[in-house]
Amino acid sequence: MGAYLRPRGLEEALQALTRPFTVLAGGTDFYPARVGRAVTEDVLDIAGIAALRGISETSAGWRLGATTTWSELVEADLPPMFDGLKQAAREVGGRQIQNAGTIAGNICNASPAADGVPALLALDAEVELASRDGARRLPLASFITGVRTTAREPGELVVALHVPRPRAEARSAFLKLGARRYLVISIAMASTLVEVEDGKVKAARVAVGACSPVAQRLPALEQALVGATVDAHLGERLAPSHLAPLSPIDDVRGSAGYRSEVALVLLRRLLSKVAA
Numbered sequence: 491m492g493a494y495l496r497p498r499g500l501e502e503a504l505q506a507l508t509r510p511f512t513v514l515a516g517g518t519d520f521y522p523a524r525v526g527r528a529v530t531e532d533v534l535d536i537a538g539i540a541a542l543r544g545i546s547e548t549s550a551g552w553r554l555g556a557t558t559t560w561s562e563l564v565e566a567d568l569p570p571m572f573d574g575l576k577q578a579a580r581e582v583g584g585r586q587i588q589n590a591g592t593i594a595g596n597i598c599n600a601s602p603a604a605d606g607v608p609a610l611l612a613l614d615a616e617v618e619l620a621s622r623d624g625a626r627r628l629p630l631a632s633f634i635t636g637v638r639t640t641a642r643e644p645g646e647l648v649v650a651l652h653v654p655r656p657r658a659e660a661r662s663a664f665l666k667l668g669a670r671r672y673l674v675i676s677i678a679m680a681s682t683l684v685e686v687e688d689g690k691v692k693a694a695r696v697a698v699g700a701c702s703p704v705a706q707r708l709p710a711l712e713q714a715l716v717g718a719t720v721d722a723h724l725g726e727r728l729a730p731s732h733l734a735p736l737s738p739i740d741d742v743r744g745s746a747g748y749r750s751e752v753a754l755v756l757l758r759r760l761l762s763k764v765a766a
Contacts, residue, residue: 574662
């Protein structure tokens with residue numbers, strides 16, 4: 491095994507990252523990927539850094555610490571706009587995985603089927619990165635650049651995600667389809683958030699995962715929803731052309747055509763769910 495460091499402070503971790511390390515938090519992706527072989531890389535375990543954990547509210551919105559676990563998110567006192575993210579959190583493996591797996595680990599792993607990503611995109615989340623040279627933020631949509639690839643530079647560490655405060659009452663929801671009900675990789679999944687004012691959609695964000703190399707927002711659908719009455723007919727604004735940003739593939743879990751059909755069904759159900 492290579493070197494193993496478990497710093498207690500952020501500065502110590504950033505100093506360590508002046509040379510190459512594999513960053514470890516919950517380890518729920520790290521260890522399964524190495525079954526049957528020795529761990530040879532140098533490991534930086536950030537789970538002991540208290541400053542990277544927890545959820546706090548600010549004047550601008552909410553800060554989700556990088557090593558906050560999915561179980562901690564589910565149990566947090568958060569407004570209804572986070573319901574979709576909490577629903578996604580309950581789909582991240584089993585309870586043991588949710589107790590260990592972290593929010594930042596889910597986005598840094600950059601799987602096309604990462605359950606947390608569509609809901610975080612619908613929340614318009616930004617990623618905060620820190621290094622010895624300072625800090626920067628970028629939208630989550632810019633952070634995940636491809637399958638298992640991100641915009642994190644050498645020497646940088648994801649320290650938090652930031653969710654902005656909406657301009658109106660906000661509701662959100664998340665749905666996922668797999669080959670079975672629990673403990674399954676998605677065939678398709680989707681999340682939506684709508685801001686409601688005077689019974690109409692003031693703004694909307696919709697994202698679909700597992701149907702392209704990176705989860706995608708659907709801007710044409712988002713625009714079509716603006717001004718719609720929030721009632722049982724909200725899903726009628728959805729059209730197959732709204733799925734144009736997606737590029738589903740054929741694999742062992744389903745065909746591209748099936749994924750496209752599933753995405754339409756999930757989105758209709760989601761819009762009904764937030765309308766209710």
